[in-house]
Amino acid sequence: MTPGILDGLELVEVSAFIAAPLAGLSLAQLGAEVIRVDQTGGGPDARRWPLGPGGESLYWQGLNKGKSSVHLDLRSPEGQARAAELIVQTGMVVTNRPDAGWLDYARLSERRPDLIMLAIRGTHDGQGAVDYTVQARTGLPFLTGPARGDAPVNQMLPAWDAVCGLLAAQGLLAAERRRRETGAGGLIRLSLEDCALWMMGNLGLLAEAELNAAPREASGNDVYGAFGTDFATRDGRRVMVGVLTPRHWRSLLEVTGTAEAMGHLARAFGVDLATDEGRYAARAAIKLRLAPWFQARDLAEIAAALDAHRVLWGPYQSVKELVADDPACSLGNPMFTRPDHAGAGRYLTPGTPLDFGLARDPARLRAPAQGGDTDRILGRLAAALA
Amino acid sequence: MTPGILDGLELVEVSAFIAAPLAGLSLAQLGAEVIRVDQTGGGPDARRWPLGPGGESLYWQGLNKGKSSVHLDLRSPEGQARAAELIVQTGMVVTNRPDAGWLDYARLSERRPDLIMLAIRGTHDGQGAVDYTVQARTGLPFLTGPARGDAPVNQMLPAWDAVCGLLAAQGLLAAERRRRETGAGGLIRLSLEDCALWMMGNLGLLAEAELNAAPREASGNDVYGAFGTDFATRDGRRVMVGVLTPRHWRSLLEVTGTAEAMGHLARAFGVDLATDEGRYAARAAIKLRLAPWFQARDLAEIAAALDAHRVLWGPYQSVKELVADDPACSLGNPMFTRPDHAGAGRYLTPGTPLDFGLARDPARLRAPAQGGDTDRILGRLAAALA
Numbered sequence: 001m002t003p004g005i006l007d008g009l010e011l012v013e014v015s016a017f018i019a020a021p022l023a024g025l026s027l028a029q030l031g032a033e034v035i036r037v038d039q040t041g042g043g044p045d046a047r048r049w050p051l052g053p054g055g056e057s058l059y060w061q062g063l064n065k066g067k068s069s070v071h072l073d074l075r076s077p078e079g080q081a082r083a084a085e086l087i088v089q090t091g092m093v094v095t096n097r098p099d100a101g102w103l104d105y106a107r108l109s110e111r112r113p114d115l116i117m118l119a120i121r122g123t124h125d126g127q128g129a130v131d132y133t134v135q136a137r138t139g140l141p142f143l144t145g146p147a148r149g150d151a152p153v154n155q156m157l158p159a160w161d162a163v164c165g166l167l168a169a170q171g172l173l174a175a176e177r178r179r180r181e182t183g184a185g186g187l188i189r190l191s192l193e194d195c196a197l198w199m200m201g202n203l204g205l206l207a208e209a210e211l212n213a214a215p216r217e218a219s220g221n222d223v224y225g226a227f228g229t230d231f232a233t234r235d236g237r238r239v240m241v242g243v244l245t246p247r248h249w250r251s252l253l254e255v256t257g258t259a260e261a262m263g264h265l266a267r268a269f270g271v272d273l274a275t276d277e278g279r280y281a282a283r284a285a286i287k288l289r290l291a292p293w294f295q296a297r298d299l300a301e302i303a304a305a306l307d308a309h310r311v312l313w314g315p316y317q318s319v320k321e322l323v324a325d326d327p328a329c330s331l332g333n334p335m336f337t338r339p340d341h342a343g344a345g346r347y348l349t350p351g352t353p354l355d356f357g358l359a360r361d362p363a364r365l366r367a368p369a370q371g372g373d374t375d376r377i378l379g380r381l382a383a384a385l386a
Numbered sequence: 387m388t389p390g391i392l393d394g395l396e397l398v399e400v401s402a403f404i405a406a407p408l409a410g411l412s413l414a415q416l417g418a419e420v421i422r423v424d425q426t427g428g429g430p431d432a433r434r435w436p437l438g439p440g441g442e443s444l445y446w447q448g449l450n451k452g453k454s455s456v457h458l459d460l461r462s463p464e465g466q467a468r469a470a471e472l473i474v475q476t477g478m479v480v481t482n483r484p485d486a487g488w489l490d491y492a493r494l495s496e497r498r499p500d501l502i503m504l505a506i507r508g509t510h511d512g513q514g515a516v517d518y519t520v521q522a523r524t525g526l527p528f529l530t531g532p533a534r535g536d537a538p539v540n541q542m543l544p545a546w547d548a549v550c551g552l553l554a555a556q557g558l559l560a561a562e563r564r565r566r567e568t569g570a571g572g573l574i575r576l577s578l579e580d581c582a583l584w585m586m587g588n589l590g591l592l593a594e595a596e597l598n599a600a601p602r603e604a605s606g607n608d609v610y611g612a613f614g615t616d617f618a619t620r621d622g623r624r625v626m627v628g629v630l631t632p633r634h635w636r637s638l639l640e641v642t643g644t645a646e647a648m649g650h651l652a653r654a655f656g657v658d659l660a661t662d663e664g665r666y667a668a669r670a671a672i673k674l675r676l677a678p679w680f681q682a683r684d685l686a687e688i689a690a691a692l693d694a695h696r697v698l699w700g701p702y703q704s705v706k707e708l709v710a711d712d713p714a715c716s717l718g719n720p721m722f723t724r725p726d727h728a729g730a731g732r733y734l735t736p737g738t739p740l741d742f743g744l745a746r747d748p749a750r751l752r753a754p755a756q757g758g759d760t761d762r763i764l765g766r767l768a769a770a771l772a
Contacts, residue, residue, distance in 0.1 A: 005560045008567075017630070018589075025588060026553065030560050044631050049611025049662070050594035050602070058590030058597070065588075124719055124741075132614055133700030136626035139708050141607075143542045145531050152616065152624060152702045154607045155541035156529045162545065162585055164739075166552035167412065171740040173559040174391045174416050180566070181394075186742060193714055194721050194739035199548055200705070201736040202411060202451075203404075204444030206715065208436035209705040210733045211444070216436070216705065221527075221540045225435025228518055230538065238538060240522035244403070245430050276435070314519030316538045319586070319595040319602065322525050328579055329592065333510055335580050347596045350587040353550075353580035354557040355510075356572060 004031015004364070005356055009176065011035070012086055012093045013067070014074075014103065016043045018131070018158055019192060020096040020120050021063040022165025023172065028066035029352035029364050035090065035377055036064060037083050040071040042370055052344035061341050065349070066364030070378065071371035086381055088112045091185075092176065094168055096120040105187040114185035116175045118168050123193040131158040134196045139209075143218050164195040227279035229287050230316065231294035233302055238316040239294065241306075243279060248312050255309040256293040265289060323348065335360075342369045390417015390750070391742055395562065397421070398472055398479045399453070400460075400489065402429045404517070404544055405578060406482040406506050407449040408551025409558065414452035415738035415750050421476065421763055422450060423469050426457040428756055438730035447727050451735070452750030456764070457757035472767055474498045477571075478562065480554055482506040491573040500571035502561045504554050509579040517544040520582045525595075529604050550581040613665035615673050616702065617680035619688055624702040625680065627692075629665060634698050641695040642679040651675060709734065721746075728755045 009032035013024040021036070028034040038046070048059045070086070073079035080102035087093045088111045099105055099119035109115045122129030132154065135141060141152030171188045179185055200206050208216060221230045221240070227249070228242035243249045253259040262273055265285055272278040279286060294302060299315060306313045322329050330336065335353055337360070338346045351360035395418040399410040407422070414420040424432070434445045456472070459465035466488035473479045474497045485491055485505040495501045508515030518540065521527060527538030557574045565571055586592050594602060607616045607626070613635070614628035629635045639645040648659055651671055658664040665672060680688060685701060692699045708715050716722065721739055723746070724732045737746035 005564050007564075009563075022588065026556060030556075047662070049666070050590045050598070052593065052597050058593040060590075062588040062590040062593065123714060124721065125714075128696065128698050129700065130628055130630060130698060132609055132626050132628045133698060136616070136624075136700040136702045137708060137712060137714070139703060139705030140542055141702060142704050145539050152607065153531050153539060154616075154626070155543060155545070156526055156604075156610075157541060157545050157585070158589070159541070159543050159545035159548065163548050163552065166549065166556065167740060169556050170412060170416075170552065170559065171742075173556065173563065174740070175742070177395075177559065177563065178391050188743075189741040190739055194719070194736070197715055197719070197721065198736045198739045199543070200708075201734070202408065202448040203544070204436045204446075204448040205705055206709055207438065207444040207448065207727075207730065207733045207735070209709040211438050211730065212436070218542075221538065223518055224542075230522070230540075238522075240518050240540070242516055242518045244516060276433070280435070310514065312514050312516060312519060314515065314522040316522045316527060317525055318528050319525030319591055322523060322586075323592055323595040326523060328509060328511075328523070329583055333580070333583070335510065335583065341593075344593065344597065347593045348587070349593070350580070350584045353576055353584045354553060354560070355575040356557075356561070357574075 004361060005358075006031040009033070010090045010092060011172065012037060012090045014083065014093065014095040014097055016045045016096065017048070018063060018161035019164040019168065020094050022162060023094050023118070023168035024067060025063055025065060026166060026169045026352065027172065030354065031361070031364075034067040035070055035086065035373070036067045037070045037072060037074070037086065038371070039075070040073045040079075040371070042071075046370055054343045056341075056343040058344065060370070061344065061367040064367040067368060068373035068377055069368040069370050070374045072374070082378065082381070084108060085385070086377070088115065089381060089384060092116045092172060094118045094120070094172060099187070109185060109187075112185070114179055114183055116172065116179060116185045116188070118171050118175070118188045118190060120164060120168055121189065121191045124189075124191045129191075129193050131161045131192070134160050134193050137193070138196050138200055139205075143216060145218060146220050160192055160196045163199055164190065164192045167195055222283055225280050226276040227283050227286055229283065231287075231291055233294055233299045234296060235298040237299040239299070239302060240314050240316060242312045244312065246274065249273075249279070251309045251311045252290075255305050255311055256290055258289060258293070261289055262286070337365050339366045341366050342372075390747060392417040395419070396476045396478060397558065398423060398476045400469065400479065400481040400483055402431045402482065403434070404449065404547035405550040405554065406480050408548060409480050409504070409554035410453060411449055411451060412552060412555045412738065413558065416740065417747070417750075420453040421456055421472065421759070422453045423456045423458060423460070423472065424757070425461070426459045426465075426757070428457075432756055440729045442727075442729035444730065446756065447730065447753040450753040453754060454759035454763055455754040455756050456760045458760070468764065468767070470494060471771070472763070474501065475767060475770060478502045478558065480504045480506070480558060485573070495571060498571070500565055500569055502558065502565060502571045502574070504557050504561070504574045504576060506550060506554055507575065507577045510575075510577045515577075515579050517547045517578070520546050520579050523579070524582050524586055525591075529602060531604060532606050546578055546582045549585055550576065550578045553581055608669055611666050612662040613669050613672055615669065617673075617677055619680055619685045620682060621684040623685040625685070625688060626700050626702060628698045630698065632660065635659075635665070637695045637697045638676075641691050641697055642676055644675060644679070647675055648672070723751050725752045727752050
């Protein structure tokens with residue numbers, strides 16, 4: 001592979017599912033050498049959905065691009081010893097398996113005192129948890145979906161896994177920086193649940209629930225605390241429009257020709273529509289007043305008009321439409337290529353979104369065949385030990 | 387402040403809303419010195435909801451913990467010159483403003499060739515976009531909410547902002563690592579939309595839409611491609627249960643006493659319930675068979691039984707319940723403290739979820755008063771220039 005930004009960084013991944021593999025993926029795509037180790041025959045996510053037409057896991061391929069894949073019998077003492085040796089040689093490991101037994105930090109660091117291990121757990125006190133179970137606990141499902149709905153609605157994106165995996169990558173980089181400065185390694189713990197609670201706190205949601213008497217309610221597709229909502233178009237499509245600055249508001253009134261009407265509406269409801277608070281208070285009335293403009297036009301006409309006035313908006317579209325029609329999700333976007341994937345053939349595949357102004361390394365654009373690097377990596381390990 | 391993991395890392399943030407401030411927050415909580423610069427009087431997110439009882443923005447406080455806050459008149463040449471000088475002195479900047487005019491990388495790097503700038507945009511080609519508009523385009527709202535719903539359901543968490551902010555932090559650390567090795571700075575671009583497309587690709591969703599004829603449908607609160615769903619309890623609560631490994635499945639059958647019944651059910655539907663695929667195919671029938679067990683018990687009894695059998699599960703709860711009742715969201719979790727916040731008083735506040743085994747620095751647990759460090763930082767700048 002050609003040198004990348006993180007040239008020289010080496011990492012073993014003893015991982016499955018999303019968070020830990022995402023940590024390795026994000027680093028691999030910047031040039032780190034990431035060796036993923038799985039049970040011979042494949043780990044618990046080896047055949048995770050979605051599958052391609054030939055039955056390969058598109059999920060596994062997506063999360064393991066740019067890595068090497070090694071299979072070992074991790075249930076046998078020999079396989080565990082080899083995996084431990086690989087970690088000791090490499091000096092850095094990320095895992096979402098229990099950091100105990102052969103994966104115990106104290107044991108491994110006896111053989112390599114500057115070892116860095118980042119161990120992802122379900123909860124801070126070591127209970128099992130996955131995105132779905134953490135999500136239920138956060139309260140967000142009661143804030144998702146129709147206003148005044150009483151049934152929880154799960155968000156479909158495993159967002160907590162994403163936050164956890166990216167924070168893990170950041171923790172590894174921070175730990176490596178410290179190791180370069182001080183020579184010290186260390187065990188870093190991170191729990192999926194803490195990641196969720198951290199983001200809930202960062203967004204003010206925990207403080208709001210603690211300090212304010214009235215609980216927040218679900219608000220459907222409306223933006224909270226400002227004006228933003230969805231509108232139906234004449235041709236059966238739907239768009240999301242957001243107003244986060246005074247300029248956005250002026251643009252929206254201009255393109256819809258409703259500046260004067262909004263003045264009347266402000267007086268009718270006794271609110272100041274120049275502020276986020278006022279627009280949020282009157283959001284239902286604002287939506288009623290604007291809806292006919294959208295309902296009278298097809299999406300193409302709306303898109304042209306909103307873009308001309310620099311309104312902040314986006315079309316709702318299915319994933320199929322995103323892939324088929326959206327120029328951002330095509331080879332026209334320099335992040336994408338269409339490499340040939342083991343078993344699945346060519347499909348549109350993103351490199352890292354971090355654009356350092358360098359060409360993306362073609363060797364880092366696709367996943368290895370599962371277990372396909374076992375002989376090469378173990379041979380190298382044996383040579384190093386000889 | 388006491389030394390942190392990222393001791394010596396300095397960063398200017400010219401930012402607003404979530405992604406760019408989150409990049410700085412995640413680094414500040416590991417020990418970086420982060421100076422946030424805003425327009426005098428406050429940037430566009432200075433009073434963003436949720437608000438505390440006194441009207442302060444809990445959102446702003448949440449996203450700016452551990453930083454210094456400087457106010458400058460960025461509309462005047464003098465204010466822009468001071469901000470530019472601060473960036474040149476500091477050597478690293480993250481922004482979600484247009485990187486043009488006084489914030490143009492080429493201009494700034496003339497004065498400091500090893501300057502690192504990470505510039506966050508809406509889309510890769512420089513269009514405006516925010517989480518809401520990007521979310522609409524991803525197709526996820528059509529996969530969220532009731533099965534066979536035709537209306538899109540926005541997820542409430544700004545997950546793309548979170549992914550973007552954490553990738554930005556990773557990009558800054560990677561760039562600083564390269565600078566230490568080679569002396570080179572650089573401009574790194576990152577777009578919110580690319581972050582969303584990247585994660586959609588990482589999860590196999592883009593490939594699935596490209597390769598498979600049948601579009602994926604919304605599946606309500608069910609886990610995709612495995613067995614996982616929500617159940618109602620006798621006392622009107624609800625729990626999320628997930629089965630991601632053979633062990634999870636055995637545990638669930640044990641605690642509910644349904645092993646034999648599931649054998650009959652497998653034969654009735656002609657599926658293999660030992661596999662994710664089989665359990666997904668028969669998920670509605672499995673749910674029907676298990677539901678009475680949950681319906682006959684209160685949450686407390688269910689919790690004790692599921693925990694005793696190590697079933698993967700979580701209770702649905704509101705944010706209010708999370709904050710009031712969940713031990714994970716309390717001072718019992720070492721991530722949390724209850725510092726005194728400007729204007730809002732004491733509330734439960736998370737430090738970084740990355741646990742390096744060190745005490746969290748109390749000075750990094752809360753946000754500054756907006757603009758409160760202006761004189762101190764500008765005085766230091768003037769002294770450095772004298």
